[in-house]
Amino acid sequence: xxxxxxxxxxxxxxxxxxxxxxxxxxxxxxxxxxxxxxxxxxxxxxxxxxxxxxxxxxxxxxxxxxxxxxxxxxxxxxxxxxxxxxxxxxxxxxxxxxxxxxxxxxxxxxxxxxxxxxxxxxxxxxxxxxxxxxxxxxxxxxxxxxxxxxxxxxxxxxxxxxxxxxxxxxxxxxxxxxxxxxxxxxxxxxxxxxxxxxxxxxxxxxxxxxx
Ligand code: PRP
Ligand code: URA
Numbered sequence: 001x002x003x004x005x006x007x008x009x010x011x012x013x014x015x016x017x018x019x020x021x022x023x024x025x026x027x028x029x030x031x032x033x034x035x036x037x038x039x040x041x042x043x044x045x046x047x048x049x050x051x052x053x054x055x056x057x058x059x060x061x062x063x064x065x066x067x068x069x070x071x072x073x074x075x076x077x078x079x080x081x082x083x084x085x086x087x088x089x090x091x092x093x094x095x096x097x098x099x100x101x102x103x104x105x106x107x108x109x110x111x112x113x114x115x116x117x118x119x120x121x122x123x124x125x126x127x128x129x130x131x132x133x134x135x136x137x138x139x140x141x142x143x144x145x146x147x148x149x150x151x152x153x154x155x156x157x158x159x160x161x162x163x164x165x166x167x168x169x170x171x172x173x174x175x176x177x178x179x180x181x182x183x184x185x186x187x188x189x190x191x192x193x194x195x196x197x198x199x200x201x202x203x204x205x206x207x208x209x210x211x
Contacts, residue, residue, distance in 0.1 A: 008183045014041050018185050022200045028209040038184055039089020042160050046130055046182045072128055075100050075121045079133040079145050082203040086132040102145045111194040113144040125153035134203040136164035137196050139171030146176045163187055165196045
């Protein structure tokens, strides 16, 4: 499954935190905190190729050419609702990133995504756009989110999720081979209702305490 555009984390901290996330005994408060923390760890991976440039500085010991971020414009785009649960984690890394929102829900009969909201930061074409959503299941929502961003001019796009099903990764790769996909853990399969198995259930409901 792994190729140079599909990056599945091998980090034990991520694996450990996802195991707690999955557990039915994990309540809303802890679930939210873990989504934040996993957002930081996955965001760290996804931002690993931010451009840097060297500038001369003085340390107490000597002068040196030191690497600094060039200030590449960023847009973090959570897929509503559940993607909101990873926003704070991403902002811990890049506090000045702009935030866009794509509102999608899955029709429970067809499993196809329905759009209800899309608001992106200006000059989206110049930005590195990081779409965040805890779950990549059939891939319908992820593909629709990428479509919206491309229709509005986005060209540099990455997708970050906590848990993915092989079916969703395949669809996203096939429909959008240009984007990098960062995954916390790759699960086994989708069930007949389109839920990831073993998964963690409905991410939105677990983050927001709804049912
Ligand atoms: C969940 C999840 C993804 C989508 C993944 O959202 O957050 O957006 O399902 O499924 P897919 O890959 O089959 O499209 P959901 O539609 O449950 O909406 P919610 O976040 O508002 O609960
Ligand atoms: N959306 C979720 O929240 N969970 C799944 O397992 C699949 C889609």
